[in-house]
Amino acid sequence: MMKFFMPTKVCSGKGCIVEHAAQLKTLGNKALIITGKKSAKANGSLHDVQAALDSLQIAYCVFDRINSNPSLATARDGARAAKEFGAEFVIGIGGGSAMDAAKAIAVLAFNELDDKTLFSGPYANPVLPIVAVPTTAGTGSEVTQYSILTDDRLETKSSIASEAIFPRIAFLDASYTEKLPVPVTINTAVDALSHAVEGYLSVKATEVSNILAAESMAIIGKCLPLLDKGPLGFAVREQLLYASMLAGMVIAHTGTTALHSMGYSLTYFKDIDHGRANGLLMHEYLEFIACHHADAVEKITGLLGMKNLSELKVCLDRLLKEKETISKQEAQRFSAKALQAKNLLNTIRKPAREDLEKIIAKSFAV
Amino acid sequence: MMKFFMPTKVCSGKGCIVEHAAQLKTLGNKALIITGKKSAKANGSLHDVQAALDSLQIAYCVFDRINSNPSLATARDGARAAKEFGAEFVIGIGGGSAMDAAKAIAVLAFNELDDKTLFSGPYANPVLPIVAVPTTAGTGSEVTQYSILTDDRLETKSSIASEAIFPRIAFLDASYTEKLPVPVTINTAVDALSHAVEGYLSVKATEVSNILAAESMAIIGKCLPLLDKGPLGFAVREQLLYASMLAGMVIAHTGTTALHSMGYSLTYFKDIDHGRANGLLMHEYLEFIACHHADAVEKITGLLGMKNLSELKVCLDRLLKEKETISKQEAQRFSAKALQAKNLLNTIRKPAREDLEKIIAKSFAV
Numbered sequence: 261m262m263k264f265f266m267p268t269k270v271c272s273g274k275g276c277i278v279e280h281a282a283q284l285k286t287l288g289n290k291a292l293i294i295t296g297k298k299s300a301k302a303n304g305s306l307h308d309v310q311a312a313l314d315s316l317q318i319a320y321c322v323f324d325r326i327n328s329n330p331s332l333a334t335a336r337d338g339a340r341a342a343k344e345f346g347a348e349f350v351i352g353i354g355g356g357s358a359m360d361a362a363k364a365i366a367v368l369a370f371n372e373l374d375d376k377t378l379f380s381g382p383y384a385n386p387v388l389p390i391v392a393v394p395t396t397a398g399t400g401s402e403v404t405q406y407s408i409l410t411d412d413r414l415e416t417k418s419s420i421a422s423e424a425i426f427p428r429i430a431f432l433d434a435s436y437t438e439k440l441p442v443p444v445t446i447n448t449a450v451d452a453l454s455h456a457v458e459g460y461l462s463v464k465a466t467e468v469s470n471i472l473a474a475e476s477m478a479i480i481g482k483c484l485p486l487l488d489k490g491p492l493g494f495a496v497r498e499q500l501l502y503a504s505m506l507a508g509m510v511i512a513h514t515g516t517t518a519l520h521s522m523g524y525s526l527t528y529f530k531d532i533d534h535g536r537a538n539g540l541l542m543h544e545y546l547e548f549i550a551c552h553h554a555d556a557v558e559k560i561t562g563l564l565g566m567k568n569l570s571e572l573k574v575c576l577d578r579l580l581k582e583k584e585t586i587s588k589q590e591a592q593r594f595s596a597k598a599l600q601a602k603n604l605l606n607t608i609r610k611p612a613r614e615d616l617e618k619i620i621a622k623s624f625a626v
Numbered sequence: 627m628m629k630f631f632m633p634t635k636v637c638s639g640k641g642c643i644v645e646h647a648a649q650l651k652t653l654g655n656k657a658l659i660i661t662g663k664k665s666a667k668a669n670g671s672l673h674d675v676q677a678a679l680d681s682l683q684i685a686y687c688v689f690d691r692i693n694s695n696p697s698l699a700t701a702r703d704g705a706r707a708a709k710e711f712g713a714e715f716v717i718g719i720g721g722g723s724a725m726d727a728a729k730a731i732a733v734l735a736f737n738e739l740d741d742k743t744l745f746s747g748p749y750a751n752p753v754l755p756i757v758a759v760p761t762t763a764g765t766g767s768e769v770t771q772y773s774i775l776t777d778d779r780l781e782t783k784s785s786i787a788s789e790a791i792f793p794r795i796a797f798l799d800a801s802y803t804e805k806l807p808v809p810v811t812i813n814t815a816v817d818a819l820s821h822a823v824e825g826y827l828s829v830k831a832t833e834v835s836n837i838l839a840a841e842s843m844a845i846i847g848k849c850l851p852l853l854d855k856g857p858l859g860f861a862v863r864e865q866l867l868y869a870s871m872l873a874g875m876v877i878a879h880t881g882t883t884a885l886h887s888m889g890y891s892l893t894y895f896k897d898i899d900h901g902r903a904n905g906l907l908m909h910e911y912l913e914f915i916a917c918h919h920a921d922a923v924e925k926i927t928g929l930l931g932m933k934n935l936s937e938l939k940v941c942l943d944r945l946l947k948e949k950e951t952i953s954k955q956e957a958q959r960f961s962a963k964a965l966q967a968k969n970l971l972n973t974i975r976k977p978a979r980e981d982l983e984k985i986i987a988k989s990f991a992v
Contacts, residue, residue: 261639262868266632273627467868471841475833502628502833 262466265423266509268392268403272432272502274494277305277393281312283429287389288348291320294338294362295353296327303436305353305395321345323365326354329410329417329527329534330361332375339368342388349389352427355448356399356408356534359392363407363425366390375411379418392427395436397500398448398535400455400508402430410528416597417524426512432505434497443533445500446487446579451535452504453480454542457560458517459510461549462606469513472506474563479503481564484575518611519545521601522620525594532584539580543573544619552609586624591617628832631789632875634758634769638798638868640860643671643759647678649795653755654714657686660704660728661719662693669802671719671761687711689731692720695776695783695893695900696727698741705734708754715755718793721814722765722774722900725758729773729791732756741777745784758793761802763866764814764901766821766874768796776894782963783890792878798871800863809902811866812853812945817901818870819846820908823926824883825876827915828972835879838872840929845869847930850941884977885911887967888986891960898950905946909939910985918975952990957983 271280284291291313293306300306306322313320323341326334342350342365350369352362366388367378392402401407405426411418437445456476459469480503483496492500522545523537532540546569550557557569566572586594595616598604604611611619620626637646650657657679659672666672672688679686689707692700708716708731716735718728732754733744758768767773771792777784803811822842825835846869849862858866888911889903898906912935916923923935932938952960961982964970970977977985986992 261642261645262636263638264632264636266630267635269633270628270630272629276627279627467841468872471837475837506834 262468264466264468264513266403266512268427268430270403270430270432270505274433274435276433277308277312277431280431281315284312284318284391285316287391287428289318290346290348291318292338292342292345292347292350292365293320293322293353294326294350294365295322295324295358297324299395300353303395303439305393305433305436308433309351309353309393321347326358326361328357330357331410331412332378335361335364335368335409338365342369347388349391351391351393353393353395355394355396356401359394359399359401360407360409362390362392364409364420366425367420375413379411379420381422383422383424387424390425390427392430393436394430394432394501394504396440396444396448397434397437397497397504398451400452400504400511402427402432403505403508404512416528416601430505432501434494434501437497437501438494442488445492447533447535447539448504449480449483449487449500449535450539450542450576450579452476452500452507453484454519454535454538455507455511455516456480456503457542457546458519459507459514460560461553461556461608462514462517463608464514464606466513469510473510476503476506476510477560477563478565481566484564484579488579515606516603517607518598518604518616521598521604522594522616524601525597529590529594530584530586536580539576540583541619541623542576543569544622546572548611548615548619549609556608583624586620586626588621588626591620591624591626594620628834630832630834630879632769632878634793634796636769636796636798636871640799640801642799643674643678643797646797647681650678650684650757651682653757653794655684656712656714657684657717658704658708658711658713658731659686659688659717659719660692660731661688661690661724663690665761666719666724669761669805671759671799671802674799675717675719675759687713692724692727694723696723697776697778698744701727701730701734701775704731708735713754715757717757717759719759719761721760721762722767725760725765725767726773726775728756728758730775730786732791733786733788741779745786747788749788749790753790756791756793758796759802760796760798760867760870762806762810762814763800763803763863763870764817766818766870766877768793768798769871769874770878782894782967796871798867800860800867803863803867804860808854811858813899813901813905814870815846815849815853815866815901816905816942816945818842818866818873819850820885820901820904821873821877821882822846822869823908823912824885825873825880826926827919827922827974828880828883829974830880830972832879835876839876842869842872842876843926843929844931847932850930850945854945881972882969883973884964884970884982887964887970888960888982890967891963895956895960896950896952902946905942906949907985907989908942909935910988912938914977914981914985915975922974949990952986952992954987954992957986957990957992960986
C-alpha cells in the first residue's frame with residue numbers, strides 16, 4: 261500500500277510572489293500575515309507579500325510576534341488577531357516557527373479547542389487557507405501537514421498533523437535566505453538533511469518519498485562542504501531551498517523518526533537550535549541504524565557523496581563546532597522523554613530507552 | 627521559475643479501494659460511475675467501487691457508455707445523466723477514455739458550455755469532484771488536469787487543461803490490469819513511456835518533473851522486454867501502473883510534445899490506438915531531437931537501460947509488430963494537422979511542417 265498526497269502548490273524562483281500574486285486572490289480578501297519581529301522585514305519577504313496583497317487590493321494585518329519554537333499561547337494570541345481582523349486566510353513568513361504558528365492559528369481561528377484537542381483533532385469548523393513563505397532552507401514546513409509547537413504540558417514539542425493544514429501555496433524565493441547568518445544556514449541545512457535521512461529510514465517510506473529523499477540528499481551533500489566557506493552564491497541558496505522543500509515533501513509522507521524524538525529534548529531542555537540538535541545526534545543515530553540496516557546507511561552516505569559515516573561525522577563536526585555539555589542525568593532524562601514521542605515508532609530499527617541514552621551520551625561524550 | 631502542483635491523493639496497492647473507501651464519503655452522497663461497457667465489469671474494478679460505495683451508503687448510478695477516444699457527444703450524455711441523478715461526484719473507471727470522459731462530465735454537469743468554451747474555460751460554476759480508477763497502465767489520466775476528447779470540429783483530439791479537473795483521489799490497484807490482452811498492455815506501456823520521454827524533452831520540464839520522468843523511464847525500461855514474453859507477474863503489473871502514474875505526474879507539469887501532436891492524427895484518421903501511434907513514431911521523433919539535443923536523448927536511452935536509439939527501435943519494432951500503411955498524401959495531411967496542435971510548442975526542438983512529415987514518412991517507410 262502506498263499513498264502519495266502533496267496538495268500544496270509550489271511556486272519558486274526569484275520574484276515568484278509578485279509573479280504569481282494572482283493565486284492569492286482565490287483565497288480571500290483579508291489576510292493575516294504571521295511572522296517574527298525582524299527577519300521578514302529585513303530580508304524583503306514581508307515587503308514582497310505586502311506588495312502582492314496591495315496590487316490585488318487584499319486587506320491585511322501583520323501579526324509579528326512569533327519567536328523561535330512558538331508556544332501554544334502565541335498561537336492562541338494569533339488566532340484572536342485573526343478573528344478580530346476577520347482574516348479569510350493566513351500567510352506565514354519565516355522559518356519553521358512562523359509557518360508552524362500560522363498553521364495553528366489557521367486551525368484555532370474558527371475552532372474552540374483545548375490544548376489536547378488542538379493536537380489530536382478533529383476540527384469541527386473550517387481551517388483558514390494557509391500560504392507559506394519560507395525564509396530559511398530547513399524546515400520544509402511550507403509543504404507539510406505538520407505544525408510543531410512547544411508543549412509545556414508535555415515538556416517537549418508536540419505536532420499537529422492534519423491534512424487540513426497543508427499550505428495551499430508555498431512561495432520559494434531564495435533571495436530571502438541570502439543574508440542568513442552562517443550558523444543559521446548551517447543549522448537549517450542540517451535540519452533539511454535530517455528530514456531526508458530520516459524519511460529514508462522510516463517505516464512509512466514509499467517509492468515516491470525515497471526518490472525525493474535521494475534527490476534531496478544528493479543536493480545537500482554537494483552543498484554541505486560549502487556552508488562555512490564564505491558567502492554562498494544565489495544558485496547554492498536556491499539548491500538548498502529546493503532540497504529543503506523536497507525533504508519537507510518526504511516527511512509529509514514518512515514522518516520523522518527517533519532522531520527528531522531525541523532532538524526535541526535537546527531543544528526543549530537545553531535550548532539547542534532544532535536543526536543543530538538533530539545534527540549533533542545524527543552520526544550516532546546512523547551508527548545505531550547501521551548495525552541492523554547497513555545497506556540503507558551506505559546508500560545514504562553514497563547519495564551524500566561521502567565514503568562512509570566517518571566522513572559525515574567529520575563534516576558535521578566541522579560545521580557544528582563545539583558541542584554543548586550534557587550530563588549523565590540529562591542523557592537519562594532526555595532518552596526517557598524521547599521514548600514517549602510518537603515519531604519514534606517510525607524508525608526502521610526501534611530503539612529501546614537504553615539505545616537512546618547511548619546515542620545521546622556518545623554524541624556528547626558524556 | 628518552477629511550479630509544482632499535484633493535488634491528487636494517490637492510494638495504491640491490492641485492495642486499495644476497499645481499504646481507503648472512507649475517503650469517498652468526504653466527496654458526497656451520490657456518485658455517478660463512468661465506465662465502458664465491459665472491462666470494468668470483467669476485471670473487478672466496478673465491483674470493488676460498488677462495494678465501497680455500498681459500505682458507505684453512497685447512492686450511485688452507472689453510466690457505462692464510454693468508448694475508446696470518447697467524443698464530446700458522449701460527454702454531454704454523461705453530464706445529462708449526472709444532472710438527472712443529482713450526482714455529487716463522479717468516478718471514472720477504465721483506461722484514459724473513461725477517466726477523461728469523467729473529467730469532462732464533471733465540468734459539464736453544472737456548466738452550460740459550447741464546444742469551444744468547454745476546451746478553453748473558464749467555468750463559472752463548480753466542477754464535480756472526480757475519483758479516478760485506472761484499469762490500464764498507460765494514460766496517467768488519474769493524476770492529470772487533462773481530459774482528451776475527440777473533437778470532430780478540428781478533426782483531431784483536443785484537450786481540456788484545467789486545475790479544476792485534477793482527480794481528488796486516484797486508486798491504483800494493479801489487479802485490474804492483470805487480464806489485459808497483450809497488445810493493450812504493450813500499447814499502454816508505450817503510452818506511459820512516451821509521457822515520460824516527452825516530459826523530459828519539454829520546454830516546461832522542471833527539476834521535479836525530471837526526477838519523476840527518470841524514475842518512470844528506469845522502471846519502464848526494465849518492463850518493456852518482458853511485455854511479449856508470456857504472462858506478467860503481479861509485481862511487474864504494479865511497476866507498470868506505478869511508472870504510468872509517475873509519467874502522468876510528469877505531463878501534468880510539462881504537457882506532451884510534438885510526438886503526441888502527430889500521434890493524434892494517426893488515431894483520428896487511421897484509428898491507430900493512441901499509445902501505439904506514439905510508439906510507432908517514437909524512434910524517428912527521438913532521432914529528430916537528437917540532432918540538436920544528443921545529450922538529452924542519450925540520457926533517455928541510458929535511463930531505459932539501452933545502449934542507443936537503435937536498441938530502442940529494435941525493442942519497439944518487436945513489441946508493436948507490423949506497421950500500418952500510410953500514403954505520402956496522408957503523411958502531408960497529418961503533418962499539417964499536427965503543426966496546429968498546441969503541445970507542439972512544448973518540444974525543445976521545434977519542428978517545422980517538413981520535419982513532421984519526414985518523421986511520419988520515415989516511421990512508416992512511406
